[in-house]
Amino acid sequence: MEKVDIAKRKLIQASTAIGASAMLGFSLKTQASASTHYTSFSDYENWDITAMADLLRQGDVSPLELTDKAIEKFEANSDLNMVAVEHFEMARNKAKSLNQLSRSARRQKMSNSPLLGVPFALKDLGVGLAGTITTNGSQFFKDNVVTENSTLVTRYQKAGLNIMAKLTSPEFGQTPTGESTLHGNTLNPWDKRYSSGGSSAGSAVAVAARVLPAAHASDGGGSIRIPAAHCGLFGLKPSRGRVATGPTSLESSMGLSVHHALTRSVRDSAMLLQLTQGKEPGSRITLPNEDMLGALHTKPRALKIALMDTHPFGYPVEQDIKDALTKTVKLLEGLGHHVELAKPDLPLQEMFGGMGVATSSSLLKHVQSREKALGRAAREDEFEALVWGHLQKAKSFTAQQMLAARTGFDKGAQVLDAFFNDYDYIVSPVTTAAPxxxxxxxxxxxxxxxVKVVLKSSPICALFNITGLPAMSVPLHWNKAGLPIGVQFAGSFGNEAGLISLASQLERAAPWADKRPTAIA
Incomplete structure (x- = not known):
């Protein structure tokens, strides 16, 4: 491996040297981090995507070195069980080809692909990388070879990310943990006895365990924010329509499910969202592209924030979560923001009554497509018990129920839109209990x-899937047992930039980068 000697070098935003990218039509602004220094390749665990891109551009590390280090970290932490489908050799071959380019040629390529050579991985659910398997965490899909890229995967590749694996998810993301019959249990690196959260379980563990700087994730009811909260990461769920979900399904699960990433730094989340936002052919729910990177340097004005400290259905909030909220409110007020108890009067029965209809119908559609491809019917023994039950129930849903579901979603969105006329953001628990x-x-x-357990995990997060609004989990608390406790912030439709601005301020005021699990290799 090449020796890395980068003492006292200012880290610049990966795109500073490259200006505007024609790929997605955005402007990348400089992000200086003068306090970040590297002295050797042993600092790999501290590098985020932004840092890796800068090191690659300067020639201080090579794509193959980064790829080999990531493989080494995957293998050393295999007991955490984060990998569903391995693409290590494919990634090494890609890195080797990049290594053969001259340093100037690689830098030139980075003018259009700013993350060229940075190791990355996909969640093993709802995305396709042409010619590879996506299992969706299901035995019925265990040899499901995808024939075309998802739009998002193509954007990741255009950005230069080197996709190394698909990471574990429970069967069709139907539970907020990383447990499946097909792949086994994905363990929390903070304490292996506990769930990592889900359904973006493997992605959260890979990032928390310092195997990768960031990983793709998706969220249909909390599946980015819950694992972020349980693993001490930053997890932003974008607004409906911000990130493309096609080409197969342009509005997954009637708009409940959206895609983005799990990261350790706010700037990486902003970078990835900057590179992947935007409509695709056929999109009708679209948002204008925003300057996500610029938001990192925009200090929020004094904000009016509603504290929603209760469960939608009245379930108790455990003391660990109350402590996290108390700490967060004190932090917000110290930063000049006003926080007051308030919550929207939502039509909960109509909103949540449609969730099962939307998710189960989407699940049935995917299974029927697979049945057609295989030329045979699915069997009960190829699914986990609760998933099989969802499939059978979905067969009885009517068109009227589907319409009622979407109407319930829209009514909830109307209430929250009105609420955000009076408040800038809502701060709330991610879950009502520790992992x-x-x-x-x-x-x-x-x-x-x-149901008794899942109601502690999903409903608060799901409010913002149902209504299509952006929300994020910020790692602002650790309990006495050393387990991370995330805090959720939600904002108005399309206001990801505002959330990033607030998250960046919180990251500076209460940094979490130096917090790391002890049970990692």
Whole structure:
């Protein structure tokens, strides 16, 4: 490996040297980080995507070195069980080809692909990388070879990311943990007895364990924010329509599910969103592209923030979560923001009544497509118990129920839009409890038992999937047992830039970069 000697060098935003990119039509602004220094390749675990891109541009590390280091980290932490489908050799071959380019040629390529050579991975659910398997965490899809790229994957590749693997998810993301019959249990690197959160479980673990600087994730009811909260990461769920979900489905699960990433730094989330935002052919719910990177340097004005400290259905909020909220409110007020107790009067029954209709119908559609491809019917023994039950129930849904579901979503959105006329943001728990232990959220248990636990995890997050609004989990608290507790912030439709601005301010005021799990290799 090449020796890295980068003492006292200012880290610049990866795109400073490259100006505007014609690929997606955005302007990348300089992000200086004068306090960040590197003295050797052993600092790999501290590098985020932005840092890696800068090191690659300067020639201080090579794409193959980064790829090999990531593979080494995957293998050293294999006991955490984060990999669903391995693409290591494909990634090494890509890195080798980049290594053969001269330094000037690589830098020239980075003018259009600013993250060229940075290691990355996809969630094993709902995305396609042509010619590779996406299992969706399901035995029925265990050898499902995808024939075309998802639009988002193509954008990742155009940005230069080197895709190394697909990372674990429970079967069709139907539970907020990383447990499946096909892939086993994905363990929380902060304490292996506990769930990593889900359904973007493997992505969260890979980033928290310092295997990768960031990873793709998706969120249909909290699946970015819950693992971010449980693993001490930053997790932003974009607004409906911000990031393309096609070409197969332009509005996944009737708009509930959206895609983005799990990161350790706010700037990486902003970078990835900057590179992947924008409509695709056929899109009708679209948002104008925003300057996400510029938002990092925009100090929020004094904000009026609503504190929603209760569960939508009245479930108790545990003390760990109350402590996190108390700490966060004090932090916000110290930064000059005004926080007051307030919550929207939402039509909860109509809103949540449609979630099962939307998610189960989407699941049935995917299974029927797979049945057609295989030329045979799916069997009960190829699915986990609760998923099979969802499939059977979905077959009875009517067109009227589908319409009622979407109407309920829209009514909730109307209420929240009006609420955000009076408040800039809502601060709330991500979940009402600390990470549950492995086994508590398995899909192979009686439905009533599952519901008792899952209601602690998803409903607060799901409010913003149902209504299509952006929301983020920020790692602002750790409990006495050393487990991370994320805090959720939600904003008005299309206001990801505002959330990034606030998150960046919080990151500076209460930095979390130096916090790392002890149970990682």
């Amino acid at each position: 549950p232990k492995i086994g508590e959220l398995t899909l192979n248990q009686p439905y009533d038992d599952f």
